[in-house]
Amino acid sequence: MALQLPAWWKIDPTAPFELGPRRLPGRIWTASGCFAYGLTGHDFAAPGFASPYEGLGAVVTKTVTPAPRAGNPMPRLAETACGAINSIGLENVGFDRFCDEVLPELERRGVPTVASLAATRPAEFGTMAARLHRVAGGFAHWHGVEVNLSCPNVAEGGHDFGRDPATVAECVAAARAELPDRALLAKLTPNITDITELSGAAINAGADAVSAINTVLGLEVDLTTGQPVLPRRFGGYSGPAVLPIALAKVDEIVQKTGGKVVGVGGIATATDALKFFALGAVAVQVGTAQMRDPFAAARIARELRPG
Amino acid sequence: MALQLPAWWKIDPTAPFELGPRRLPGRIWTASGCFAYGLTGHDFAAPGFASPYEGLGAVVTKTVTPAPRAGNPMPRLAETACGAINSIGLENVGFDRFCDEVLPELERRGVPTVASLAATRPAEFGTMAARLHRVAGGFAHWHGVEVNLSCPNVAEGGHDFGRDPATVAECVAAARAELPDRALLAKLTPNITDITELSGAAINAGADAVSAINTVLGLEVDLTTGQPVLPRRFGGYSGPAVLPIALAKVDEIVQKTGGKVVGVGGIATATDALKFFALGAVAVQVGTAQMRDPFAAARIARELRPG
Amino acid sequence: MLRLEAAVPEFSPVPTVSTTAAFLANVRESAGLIRLDVSLARPVPFAAGQFAMVNLAGEHSLVFSRPFSILSATEERMSFLYRVVGRGTAALAGLRAGQELTILGPLGRPFPGPGAVGGKPVVLIAGGVGLPPLHNWLTRHGRPGDLGFFGGRDGQDIPWQLLDERWQISVDERTDIPAGREAWPGRVADFAARHAALQGAQPRVVFSCGPIPMLKAVAELAAARGWACHVSLEEHMGCGYGACKGCVVPVVDDGGAGWRNATCCVEGPVFSADEIRWDRYGKPAVPLPTIEG
Amino acid sequence: MLRLEAAVPEFSPVPTVSTTAAFLANVRESAGLIRLDVSLARPVPFAAGQFAMVNLAGEHSLVFSRPFSILSATEERMSFLYRVVGRGTAALAGLRAGQELTILGPLGRPFPGPGAVGGKPVVLIAGGVGLPPLHNWLTRHGRPGDLGFFGGRDGQDIPWQLLDERWQISVDERTDIPAGREAWPGRVADFAARHAALQGAQPRVVFSCGPIPMLKAVAELAAARGWACHVSLEEHMGCGYGACKGCVVPVVDDGGAGWRNATCCVEGPVFSADEIRWDRYGKPAVPLPTIEG
Ligand SMILES: Cc1cc2nc3c(=O)[nH]c(=O)nc-3n(C[C@H](O)[C@H](O)[C@H](O)COP(=O)(O)OP(=O)(O)OC[C@H]3O[C@@H](n4cnc5c(N)ncnc54)[C@H](O)[C@@H]3O)c2cc1C
Ligand SMILES: Cc1cc2nc3c(=O)[nH]c(=O)nc-3n(C[C@H](O)[C@H](O)[C@H](O)COP(=O)(O)OP(=O)(O)OC[C@H]3O[C@@H](n4cnc5c(N)ncnc54)[C@H](O)[C@@H]3O)c2cc1C
Ligand SMILES: Cc1cc2nc3c(=O)[nH]c(=O)nc-3n(C[C@H](O)[C@H](O)[C@H](O)COP(=O)(O)O)c2cc1C
Ligand SMILES: Cc1cc2nc3c(=O)[nH]c(=O)nc-3n(C[C@H](O)[C@H](O)[C@H](O)COP(=O)(O)O)c2cc1C
Ligand code: FES
């Protein structure tokens, strides 16, 4: 049952590592949107685990936007044969409550945190980063920011916000300017012809790493009605089905862009995570699998400890 | 066990239908590359089926190129949890043998045929279409051409051949000019930011329909070595995992492009096929599933006959 | 076998446990309802109205676990009551002896305990797979005067073995009623409204679980009589523990909009009926927006 | 039970059948080798050396079926011999009574029949899971003078029950040899080369199936003695019936390049050893190209 670790695997993913100006406690993270704000499940128990947070390198919190969002209509989820399609619509408490309530509570509980941010104008990333720095600059457990550049249709100026390398660079640069001592990641969309244009732009603009991938556009049909299951028709496809796509994107980025990659997409087991590390990822994030099993990331972290 | 057909489904997919200037014998096809040249399996039997060709609307033959190709090194296939990654590399007998040997034999056997063609210069599509018209213009079972515009890196002029709407239009127009009385389809890549730019270009240039989708770029890692399984690292991802992606692309095309769509990607059952028809596809193609079961398309055709 | 349920007469949150369980049996309780019995690797104490996320263990596990109210449990065993409606419930119905499941539970806010109903008699109104939480409540906490109502389509639809004399039964069609049992014609909410025991001024508390139209009718009945009413909502769920925001229901809010999204799995599944914005429930909560993620 | 095999003493292609089969048993034949017995819904006549594509039926079916040589069959039953190496073979090893499989077969070109070897004695050289086609040939067609060789790592690795006195056994390590049985030390090809019965001028025909290094050694042995040699190649397969070009092997060709890709599943899996371009086999067949599809 226990995974036989391959000979080339020598890293302890629960040991600290440097990411840009910051030292993070480990390489197995949870992905944004799949483990809420890192405040859920603290009292959950599983055989051998005191909590789902054991061994986690970071919780990437649910993306927050400058103003709170109510999100999309229900249903927001469709399950397919080997994946999930979501259309949550970035429901979130808003950046103010995130700063005032969420981050301090994460600090109190000692949850290693990477804050995921989205906005509609590049400059807002700077404003938000600056405020985080003011509020949480002294926190021991706030390690960085992931700018979520992977939502279609948020830009005021059109639908290519996160697909336009120049805009990606602007957003990253704005956040970087205000984040002297925290890790900065740019989360990229796979729904683009050439992801390396985005990764190159992000790294050049100062991101310490890119996170790849966000969800793939997907659709599920309700056969009874002949209509899409989700009210907005399409949604973001994730889970085991997207693993090979995520691996391909990560490989492309590693091969063509000088810069670090955090792998995300379809990871449910230690084996899946190893595939990203094999391609050169410096850390990985567990998304959909974390929804099924709050201990998914913790189990992977434990299984990947050599010896 | 037998599928309960939904109330909205009224079509007999084994009845002829018009596609551009041609009447095709049915709406359930096999996809290019997954049923060879339509000359294999004719003597196969399954309970209730005299042959795998029963009820098929068309076999889209393996893509042929002007010159024969030896294809990529082995291994060429990797299986994933819910899909397949292939890197066959368009091994084919070449257009000459296709015209001289394959097409006449298909005609003799009465196999409904759509010929898949690829080339490195748009004008070649015209040359090939013209020769098909000369050789097979009188054939009863040759129904059309699918121009395969979905292979990265075939262009002499760079890597955006099938991703550039202008080139897509040129290829389609060149073939159209020589195909007065056969259906013309353009097969599109999903590995692009906006597939509707391609579908729009193809339809405007005279395609009777677009086929969507070809494979999604994917990669599988061999954990023992830490290296990609396929010698070329990435390959084309297909099978059940890509169904929701194909549905999303087909929906986007139907919603935004005036023009017909032939749905392909992840279809293994009648239920899967119905999802494409629900979104407005005029026909569907069965690819990877046909490799597992030569009767896959025939079974779907039978199951979808109403009443 | 210690009955753990007795340990939580009132709701004081108990830690959620992630455990494996072995399939024991699928027992048909009515034409549509199957009781699933599993043997637990670890005890899962719970309060009536709480649920568990259930999945197959190993490589055949579903991408999402499925929420099911807990019908009953001991330290070693747990039972659910379910209907086959799709892939997940079909997989449960196809389980073979010894196959392993995963269980995450207990989850969610339960029905108020007997000490929290202000001494008022409780009326429990259930439809179909809404039975488990109410059945569990009545079995654990029921006192004389508490009364259960269960509604089905016809006699075949009724899990007769589970429903003792404390349950009043209604059916749309009065066919297949076993000898010695009774079933009244009509919808269960109408039947409860007309029931002799519920006439008069005695204030009561209503608990309900079942299809949304039924819940709405029950909520109206309770409102008309001025009775407190708690409903358990079976919203689609992804995670069941507050991680994904896939399970929201519109509730009353003092803020500008007059409503907000409550997370059904952690703020519910049991809500006070007057918290729910029934007018928005099941409808798009916001004009279709242009963002996803 | 009519033995169908007798019906095809020489190879005249029989139609390929797509059928279901029910799992009967997994029987351990050696430390690493398992015999899979299935009960066929339809008969599948075949010739020695042909294979079938095997899969689980229903929703747990693998994306690709897996090729296995047929060990033996009657009208009602079929047996395979396999080793667990990955997902597919692990799934076979985990089958439970009554579970359904799909079978597509027979497929491929078999070994030459007894009438096609020009009266020469046949030498069969097998390693590991290369045994089934040769075992089947010897069982069906073997005459006095035909001789089998089987090589394993040690005594645990040998399927003793399957190998009667017509089989000579060699092992890398001479441990765990059952009482009354013999096993010679060394590689099977070397062992065959040195074997007393194979000395002298008598021309022979060699059939072989097993790991590639073994096949190469066997091919060299045969070439050195001027014997005809046929090898069965276990190349990766997607479809097994010529649909995908996922299974090519480099063979000699008169055309410009001196070689071409043969489709292992339809032109093989049995090839004449001198058809194979051993120098290219297992190496990239062409410089890495810039096209896929
Ligand atoms: C707190 C809670 C407790 C529940 N308790 C029980 C129980 O005790 N017994 C029982 O049988 N069921 C119960 N359910 C409902 C049960 O979770 C669903 O029936 C189950 O998830 C369906 O899974 P499936 O894969 O079979 O169906 P799917 O294929 O997922 O869906 C089949 C159909 O059911 C619909 N559906 C799926 N999930 C829900 C849902 N949660 N609400 C409304 N419609 C849905 C789908 O839209 C679809 O039309 C409960 C749900 C919740 C949220
Ligand atoms: C004509 C033919 C007859 C065969 N007969 C038998 C038989 O009688 N008994 C038996 O045990 N096996 C036989 N094989 C091999 C068998 O098909 C593979 O072992 C099986 O497909 C592996 O499936 P898997 O899912 O367990 O392994 P996978 O997960 O697919 O692969 C596990 C490992 O095996 C390698 N592998 C997979 N398939 C092949 C292959 N075809 N050739 C070489 N390496 C491969 C993979 O690269 C990987 O390293 C035969 C193959 C062919 C082509
Ligand atoms: C329900 C759900 C909500 C998500 N919300 C967010 C989000 O708010 N921000 C974000 O960057 N990614 C979000 N994602 C994407 C995931 O973080 C992840 O990139 C993607 O799901 C692929 O990984 P997975 O296959 O492991 O889930 C969400 C995914 C899911 C399934
Ligand atoms: C082994 C293999 C070979 C393929 N070869 C071709 C090809 O030559 N030309 C082409 O247009 N598509 C080719 N495809 C793509 C399929 O036609 C189809 O578009 C894709 O696989 C998605 O459908 P599916 O999921 O049903 O397989 C190939 C796919 C596979 C799996
Ligand atoms: S189901 Fe995920 S938050 Fe409720």
Ligand code: FES
């Ligand atoms: S395995 Fe598909 S052609 Fe041989």
